[in-house]
Amino acid sequence: xxxxxERTARFLNPIGRAKREIVTPEGVPLQVELADFGERLGAFLxxxxxxxxxxxxxAIALGLVLGEFDADPRIIFTLVLFLGFLIRTLYFVSFELxxxxxxxxxxxxxxxxxxxxxxxxxxxxxxxxxxxxELEAFLPLSAxxxxxxxxxxxxxxxxxxxxxxxxxxxxxNRDRMRxxxxxxxxxxxxxxxxxxxxxxxxxxxQAEFTDxxxxxxxxxxxxxxxxxxxxxxxxxTIRLRxxxxxxxxxxxxxxxxxxxGEVLDFLRRFYxxxxxxxxxxxxxxxxxxxxxSAGGRD
Amino acid sequence: xxxxxxxxxxxxxxxxRGREASWQALETLLDRAERRGIRALAPDELEQLPLLYRQAxxxxxxxxxxxxxRHLLLYLEDLALRAFLVVYGPRRxxxxxxxxxxxxxxxxxxxxxxxxxxxxxxxxLAGCVAGYTLTIADAHWFxxxxxxxxxxxxxxxSTRAELLDDEIFHPWPGLVESFVVVANFLFQHNTMIGxxxxxxxIAAGIPTLILIAYQGLMLGAFLAVHAxxxxxxxxxxxxxxxxxxxxxxxxxxxxxGLLVAEKVLFPGRYSRVESxxxxxxxxxxxxxxxxxxxFLAAILEGGFRQLVSDTVARLAxxxxxxxxxxxYLSLPRTGGADDGRP
Numbered sequence: 001x002x003x004x005x006e007r008t009a010r011f012l013n014p015i016g017r018a019k020r021e022i023v024t025p026e027g028v029p030l031q032v033e034l035a036d037f038g039e040r041l042g043a044f045l046x047x048x049x050x051x052x053x054x055x056x057x058x059a060i061a062l063g064l065v066l067g068e069f070d071a072d073p074r075i076i077f078t079l080v081l082f083l084g085f086l087i088r089t090l091y092f093v094s095f096e097l098x099x100x101x102x103x104x105x106x107x108x109x110x111x112x113x114x115x116x117x118x119x120x121x122x123x124x125x126x127x128x129x130x131x132x133x134e135l136e137a138f139l140p141l142s143a144x145x146x147x148x149x150x151x152x153x154x155x156x157x158x159x160x161x162x163x164x165x166x167x168x169x170x171x172x173n174r175d176r177m178r179x180x181x182x183x184x185x186x187x188x189x190x191x192x193x194x195x196x197x198x199x200x201x202x203x204x205x206q207a208e209f210t211d212x213x214x215x216x217x218x219x220x221x222x223x224x225x226x227x228x229x230x231x232x233x234x235x236x237t238i239r240l241r242x243x244x245x246x247x248x249x250x251x252x253x254x255x256x257x258x259x260x261g262e263v264l265d266f267l268r269r270f271y272x273x274x275x276x277x278x279x280x281x282x283x284x285x286x287x288x289x290x291x292x293s294a295g296g297r298d
Numbered sequence: 299x300x301x302x303x304x305x306x307x308x309x310x311x312x313x314x315r316g317r318e319a320s321w322q323a324l325e326t327l328l329d330r331a332e333r334r335g336i337r338a339l340a341p342d343e344l345e346q347l348p349l350l351y352r353q354a355x356x357x358x359x360x361x362x363x364x365x366x367x368r369h370l371l372l373y374l375e376d377l378a379l380r381a382f383l384v385v386y387g388p389r390r391x392x393x394x395x396x397x398x399x400x401x402x403x404x405x406x407x408x409x410x411x412x413x414x415x416x417x418x419x420x421x422x423l424a425g426c427v428a429g430y431t432l433t434i435a436d437a438h439w440f441x442x443x444x445x446x447x448x449x450x451x452x453x454x455x456s457t458r459a460e461l462l463d464d465e466i467f468h469p470w471p472g473l474v475e476s477f478v479v480v481a482n483f484l485f486q487h488n489t490m491i492g493x494x495x496x497x498x499x500i501a502a503g504i505p506t507l508i509l510i511a512y513q514g515l516m517l518g519a520f521l522a523v524h525a526x527x528x529x530x531x532x533x534x535x536x537x538x539x540x541x542x543x544x545x546x547x548x549x550x551x552x553x554x555g556l557l558v559a560e561k562v563l564f565p566g567r568y569s570r571v572e573s574x575x576x577x578x579x580x581x582x583x584x585x586x587x588x589x590x591x592x593f594l595a596a597i598l599e600g601g602f603r604q605l606v607s608d609t610v611a612r613l614a615x616x617x618x619x620x621x622x623x624x625x626y627l628s629l630p631r632t633g634g635a636d637d638g639r640p
Contacts, residue, residue: 030382196373275366283309
């Protein structure tokens with residue numbers, strides 16, 4: 001994004017997600033938004049619940065079926081243990097491969113795993129980040145909650161510290177990577193989903209403002225005005241629009257009164273004219289960034 | 299120029315009108331592909347997808363240069379990213395991935411790490427020799443090296459008859475006991491050891507080497523206990539039937555760990571993080587292959603070890619299995635690892 005767009009983004013949304021840039025194989029840089037720590041944790045917890053719910057259901061089903069045949073309870077127990085291990089190992093890998101970098105949990109929270117450098121997400125990267133998951137979470141977790149687990153409180157404390165160390169790792173690096181991401185060269189991003197809204201510009205509008213009036217503002221103000229026009233209609237928006245309308249009229253010396261019912265229409269007409277003017281200026285190599293640089297030239 | 303009565307012609311609106319149709323077409327395809335996978339697209343739609351993706355990228359570049367319309371630019375940024383994620387998603391399904399992994403990925407990854415394999419093997423042997431010498435000299439070292447859970451009833455106090463009847467030539471306990479219970483326990487235990495020694499590579503490899511050497515120490519201690527009673531030959535036969543596969547898997551895990559450790563210690567001309575990412579794929583393929591080997595070793599150990607009760611036959615089976623692994627892993631494979639990074 002250009003400097004003006006970034007400035008508008010910071011102005012309108014000062015605490016947005018951290019952003020990174022990846023470069024596609026075609027050489028076009030794309031902006032991605034990193035997933036928050038909370039989103040990552042939420043997705044993992046969801047997956048964790050799904051996973052163990054599945055294993056539990058499997059255990060019950062196996063117990064019922066094999067119980068019919070008077071099977072040795074140890075067989076059922078070990079079968080569940082073994083299948084549980086297999087399911088746990090395959091769950092993340094197969095979902096991240098089949099759903100292009102998302103597990104059910106990530107899909108609900110709208111996250112996706114991507115290659116950190118913008119290349120295709122490789123199969124062995126998916127394997128790498130999920131083998132590390134065993135060490136980061138499942139191994140210490142199962143040791144911590146095992147029936148015959150470590151006896152002393154110190155051992156449990158050490159395990160908990162180990163868990164915490166890996167769990168908090170994403171907080172201590174720029175790209176919010178956990179151990180597996182580090183090894184696999186991946187990062188987790190929040191999925192974008194913006195729909196195309198109508199263009200605010202009406203194509204055949206008559207010019208009613210003079211160049212002199214339009215020179216009062218620059219691209220930054222134009223974009224803030226755009227955001228105001230796109231805001232959902234409610235009492236606060238209407239108040240804001242009236243306020244902005246009054247200020248614009250004062251600034252450009254618009255002496256005809258604007259009745260409250262026509263504020264939106266007036267601002268929209270002004271927006272169209274201003275954008276047409278700024279576009280033309282930009283085309284002639286005189287981009288106007290904001291009202292300060294606009295006023296200075298006159 | 300008249301100030302009041304001309305029609306406004308916005309380049310950006312024309313740009314949008316001209317390209318909007320292709321954006322919408324792309325968005326429809328993306329919606330379906332994101333919800334139901336890329337297979338939900340018809341063949342002609344699949345052909346269109348990369349074209350529409352490139353058009354979206356070029357629209358984005360134009361918009362970055364001219365657009366004052368913030369919403370339009372943000373929309374195009376999102377559209378291009380969504381299309382990028384669909385177009386460059388993982389390319390294989392699970393079945394194709396497994397085939398490729400077995401035929402090329404795993405052997406190639408091991409071949410690329412032959413020095414790491416050699417070092418790990420030497421460390422394991424050194425641990426084994428040390429365990430053997432110490433335990434031969436003073437039998438009490440056995441209790442230091444081997445945790446009681448693994449030792450079972452065996453130890454320096456075992457008699458020759460106990461070891462022969464209860465361990466080496468113990469009758470086959472039956473399908474349930476051997477395959478389901480023992481093999482499962484061994485598999486989980488060994489896999490954990492393997493995964494640990496692999497993933498601890500990220501801590502500069504020292505814990506990996508310690509863990510590998512410790513496995514050697516335990517083996518050496520067991521060997522010494524048996525050697526004292528003149529059972530070394532039978533013990534080696536008993537171990538070889540599964541041990542070749544199992545120790546091989548441990549060595550591979552350690553080698554994967556060392557591969558990672560090398561990049562942590564000597565990142566070379568890349569940053570440490572970048573360097574790790576370049577080797578992570580290869581290392582994890584080795585680890586995954588090793589988990590498979592552990593699985594096979596557990597089946598061999600739980601079942602066949604007690605089914606075959608003749609030391610010569612055991613040695614033959616162990617040797618044959620070992621020869622198979624070496625051939626499988628060292629046969630030249632065509633081409634570079636397809637899944638390697640560009």
